[in-house]
Amino acid sequence: MAASEGFMPESERVTRLLRDEIVDGVRRPGSRLVERELAEALGVSRLPVREALRILVSEGLVTPRPRSWAVVREFTTSDIADLDEVRSGLETLAFRLAAGRHTRDGLERLRATVDAELDAARADDAVGARRAAADFHQTVISLAANELLNELERVLRSRLRWLMGQHDDLMAVALEHEALYQAIAERDVERVQELVLHHLSTSRSAALGHHAREQARREERQQT
Numbered sequence: 001m002a003a004s005e006g007f008m009p010e011s012e013r014v015t016r017l018l019r020d021e022i023v024d025g026v027r028r029p030g031s032r033l034v035e036r037e038l039a040e041a042l043g044v045s046r047l048p049v050r051e052a053l054r055i056l057v058s059e060g061l062v063t064p065r066p067r068s069w070a071v072v073r074e075f076t077t078s079d080i081a082d083l084d085e086v087r088s089g090l091e092t093l094a095f096r097l098a099a100g101r102h103t104r105d106g107l108e109r110l111r112a113t114v115d116a117e118l119d120a121a122r123a124d125d126a127v128g129a130r131r132a133a134a135d136f137h138q139t140v141i142s143l144a145a146n147e148l149l150n151e152l153e154r155v156l157r158s159r160l161r162w163l164m165g166q167h168d169d170l171m172a173v174a175l176e177h178e179a180l181y182q183a184i185a186e187r188d189v190e191r192v193q194e195l196v197l198h199h200l201s202t203s204r205s206a207a208l209g210h211h212a213r214e215q216a217r218r219e220e221r222q223q224t
Contacts, residue, residue: 010048015055017042022061022072023134023162024127029074030218033062059158075162080207083156083163088200090152091137095180095196097144099189106143107185113139114174114181121170129174130165136177137164143184167206176202 018038021027033053039046046068053070056062062070075083102110113136120128137160141153153160167173176199183191 010044011051011055014038014042014044014048015052018052018056019059019061019158022056023158023165024130025165027072028218029072029214031072033070033072035068056158061158061162075211077208077211080163080166080211083159084200084204084207086156087160087163090149090156091140091200092193092196094141094144094146094149094153095184095192096189097146097149098140099184099187099192101145102143102184102187106139110136110139110143110181110184114177117174117177118171121174124170126170129170130167133167133173133177134161134164136181140180140184163207164203166210167203168210169206172202173206 018027018033027033035046035049035053038049042049050068053062053064057064057070061073063073064070098106113132117129117132117136120126120132138153138157141150144150176195180192180195180199183195
């Protein structure tokens, strides 16, 4: 019998839910992920939870522990630096290619992500703005029309989306994306190169600053 339209296996549903909660900051770094507790909370058996944790470990968002639990990964400053270096190489190429290769349909999709991000930033919807910001970058990768580049992005996607969520100035990021969109739409490769280097620099500073503030909060909670 064919699967009904829209059917999603339990393991995939649990994986998506936990991934979103980690990337959105609902589940904080170091938080315990216990199979039994998650299964009870989500109303599923332990098997899909176990599979979800296995996938999230492979994606670099979760650190396994002995037996049947894990923790949300605590990214170090070194982890962020390594990820930023890879992101910089990947996206500098992707933005340049997207400027020269985008289609009308692709440009419309990119415009939609910018509009969604701007709307969320104006509403001070941090989760919505950060998700839209990550969608913007993911859409640019698709506009580059390079399958190998898309494959590399898929391997790193969860960690990249986490990294892109490490900023506090929602509107500043949205406006940088607006400027990048305009340069891509005009096929101005040199302008795109200039803007993306600036964007990567400000994103790097924002991620390190956000990480330092979060680390200070965790240390303060541990002391109280």
